[in-house]
Amino acid sequence: MTIPKDKLLRSEELGEYVTNMFATNMPFIDLLGMKMIYQGTERAEVHLPWKDNLMGNPIQKVLHGGVTAAILDTVGGLMAILHAVAEMDNVTLEEFHHRVGKMSTIDMRIDYLRPGKGEKFIATAEVIRKGSRVAVCRMELHNESGTHIAFGTGTYMIA
Amino acid sequence: MTIPKDKLLRSEELGEYVTNMFATNMPFIDLLGMKMIYQGTERAEVHLPWKDNLMGNPIQKVLHGGVTAAILDTVGGLMAILHAVAEMDNVTLEEFHHRVGKMSTIDMRIDYLRPGKGEKFIATAEVIRKGSRVAVCRMELHNESGTHIAFGTGTYMIA
Amino acid sequence: MTIPKDKLLRSEELGEYVTNMFATNMPFIDLLGMKMIYQGTERAEVHLPWKDNLMGNPIQKVLHGGVTAAILDTVGGLMAILHAVAEMDNVTLEEFHHRVGKMSTIDMRIDYLRPGKGEKFIATAEVIRKGSRVAVCRMELHNESGTHIAFGTGTYMIA
Amino acid sequence: MTIPKDKLLRSEELGEYVTNMFATNMPFIDLLGMKMIYQGTERAEVHLPWKDNLMGNPIQKVLHGGVTAAILDTVGGLMAILHAVAEMDNVTLEEFHHRVGKMSTIDMRIDYLRPGKGEKFIATAEVIRKGSRVAVCRMELHNESGTHIAFGTGTYMIA
Numbered sequence: 001m002t003i004p005k006d007k008l009l010r011s012e013e014l015g016e017y018v019t020n021m022f023a024t025n026m027p028f029i030d031l032l033g034m035k036m037i038y039q040g041t042e043r044a045e046v047h048l049p050w051k052d053n054l055m056g057n058p059i060q061k062v063l064h065g066g067v068t069a070a071i072l073d074t075v076g077g078l079m080a081i082l083h084a085v086a087e088m089d090n091v092t093l094e095e096f097h098h099r100v101g102k103m104s105t106i107d108m109r110i111d112y113l114r115p116g117k118g119e120k121f122i123a124t125a126e127v128i129r130k131g132s133r134v135a136v137c138r139m140e141l142h143n144e145s146g147t148h149i150a151f152g153t154g155t156y157m158i159a
Numbered sequence: 160m161t162i163p164k165d166k167l168l169r170s171e172e173l174g175e176y177v178t179n180m181f182a183t184n185m186p187f188i189d190l191l192g193m194k195m196i197y198q199g200t201e202r203a204e205v206h207l208p209w210k211d212n213l214m215g216n217p218i219q220k221v222l223h224g225g226v227t228a229a230i231l232d233t234v235g236g237l238m239a240i241l242h243a244v245a246e247m248d249n250v251t252l253e254e255f256h257h258r259v260g261k262m263s264t265i266d267m268r269i270d271y272l273r274p275g276k277g278e279k280f281i282a283t284a285e286v287i288r289k290g291s292r293v294a295v296c297r298m299e300l301h302n303e304s305g306t307h308i309a310f311g312t313g314t315y316m317i318a
Numbered sequence: 319m320t321i322p323k324d325k326l327l328r329s330e331e332l333g334e335y336v337t338n339m340f341a342t343n344m345p346f347i348d349l350l351g352m353k354m355i356y357q358g359t360e361r362a363e364v365h366l367p368w369k370d371n372l373m374g375n376p377i378q379k380v381l382h383g384g385v386t387a388a389i390l391d392t393v394g395g396l397m398a399i400l401h402a403v404a405e406m407d408n409v410t411l412e413e414f415h416h417r418v419g420k421m422s423t424i425d426m427r428i429d430y431l432r433p434g435k436g437e438k439f440i441a442t443a444e445v446i447r448k449g450s451r452v453a454v455c456r457m458e459l460h461n462e463s464g465t466h467i468a469f470g471t472g473t474y475m476i477a
Numbered sequence: 478m479t480i481p482k483d484k485l486l487r488s489e490e491l492g493e494y495v496t497n498m499f500a501t502n503m504p505f506i507d508l509l510g511m512k513m514i515y516q517g518t519e520r521a522e523v524h525l526p527w528k529d530n531l532m533g534n535p536i537q538k539v540l541h542g543g544v545t546a547a548i549l550d551t552v553g554g555l556m557a558i559l560h561a562v563a564e565m566d567n568v569t570l571e572e573f574h575h576r577v578g579k580m581s582t583i584d585m586r587i588d589y590l591r592p593g594k595g596e597k598f599i600a601t602a603e604v605i606r607k608g609s610r611v612a613v614c615r616m617e618l619h620n621e622s623g624t625h626i627a628f629g630t631g632t633y634m635i636a
Contacts, residue, residue, distance in 0.1 A: 065263075101218065107271065270606065346541035374540065423587075
């Protein structure tokens with residue numbers, strides 16, 4: 001996907017672009033094997049297939065707590081950017097990157113509800129506090145059978 | 160290190176054993192390249208050398224927020240187990256594993272203070288709420304120059 | 319409500335008893351004007367009518383953030399006890415008080431979503447992580463028109 | 478303290494002014510009996526003498542968890558404003574109020590370390606993440622003997 005630097009992009013196009021950027025441009029996301037699923041700018045979704053090197057305790061065969069935190073931070077951060085993107089329209093990539101460069105996680109809470117067992121994990125996020133500078137997202141992690149593994153709450157600087 | 164199953168271990172020996180178990184037995188810790196540093200049962204320390212595949216945003220060349228969360232959860236969890244171990248004495252490995260099997264993170268908060276830039280990262284933890292069933296740990300992440308990158312607080316089930 | 323000390327109480331009776339105890343026996347709950355609403359052992363609800371002395375900033379005429387935290391801690395703590403009570407049956411008051419004496423909040427996170435404006439505030443809670451020793455509750459605060467004011471998450475020692 | 482609306486105030490004067498405003502102008506702070514202690518713009522301190530109506534559980538004779546949350550939110554919020562004030566100089570009260578009107582708590586975590594027993598409680602705060610729009614504060618609550626009762630972390634919108 002090559003987009004001319006000065007093309008004016010609609011909110012939808014920016015949403016797809018940023019989701020694709022997460023998928024292809026962030027080495028740690030690739031190391032874990034996360035897949036970004038674009039679903040518009042109102043909701044974010046990230047998938048993670050089980051791999052043995054994501055294990056914490058090998059006796060229990062469950063995800064390391066850090067993997068859970070990493071996928072929840074990723075889906076929350078993606079959601080926060082999509083929320084910012086939803087307000088943008090007719091923006092060039094250059095202007096968009098100028099804004100994205102300042103985005104960062106301020107804080108995050110993870111509640112571990114059940115052991116991270118499964119073959120595939122699905123993380124979702126939605127915005128619970130909207131703002132032009134700060135967005136607060138609520139995140140959830142389920143496995144392929146719908147077992148609820150963890151809750152997250154993240155506060156993100158978006159401008 | 161092979162220890163007979165029925166040998167009675169002192170607190171110090173268990174501390175070294177569990178630190179070594181984290182180092183050699185947890186695939187995700189290995190994937191990231193974390194090193195466990197044993198320093199007795201009062202304080203936990205984990206080191207992480209920079210690797211390009213730990214990056215989030217490649218423009219900024221900083222740690223992905225999930226890496227920060229993962230190393231803080233690891234050092235906090237190790238600290239919580241060491242705290243439990245400090246109360247154990249003359250315990251066999253079998254009994255020890257029986258107890259460790261129930262340990263888990265209940266919740267964790269991360270405060271991201273500064274971008275995760277550096278060549279080596281040092282995570283430390285101490286216990287702020289002691290208990291026989293639940294321990295609360297305070298964690299910190301610094302880089303090799305002493306820049307303070309993140310704070311963490313984790314609540315761990317230890318029995 | 320006078321209950322003989324050695325009477326064996328069912329879970330339902332204990333639930334009503336503990337809700338009543340919160341309502342009549344906790345001076346701070348009375349100072350703020352909170353009303354405990356008993357709804358069985360699966361869900362907790364606390365109401366708070368607006369009073370001028372609950373204000374933080376008088377220009378905005380909104381609840382002080384500490385009031386929001388206090389009502390969410392109260393409804394979460396009540397929920398955690400009700401959850402423990404749901405597992406008890408044929409228990410005397412003496413035994414019940416022996417257990418309740420050890421209950422305490424370990425940690426709590428509040429997310430302030432919107433200014434605390436309204437004439438009456440409704441706090442609700444449910445358990446998201448069940449356990450015999452620790453329960454994690456999710457709490458919400460709304461006003462009388464259904465405006466969502468705050469989220470809370472609390473980790474409670476229940477035994 | 479009457480200050481002409483168009484007088485240009487120095488950072489120090491604004492710090493004293495805002496501390497005084499918390500003390501005299503916030504009904505809930507008065508209801509609990511908190512005292513604001515001005516100590517410059519680098520550190521905030523709030524005192525709270527014990528009163529029976531701040532009790533949660535009357536058997537244990539300890540502060541209700543909501544009181545702890547309220548005083549920590551107050552000292553953290555004061556600190557966040559003082560931090561913003563430290564960057565202001567030659568500002569009129571009108572301009573100052575225009576900015577303060579937008580300040581609010583985004584989220585807060587409380588870690589309850591020990592029962593809130595004592596005759597007088599001292600809450601302190603410092604800024605751990607500085608920014609022009611968002612400040613993150615670390616708060617602590619001790620009693621008059623130096624017993625550490627609680628930790629807090631709060632994220633505040635300051636512009």
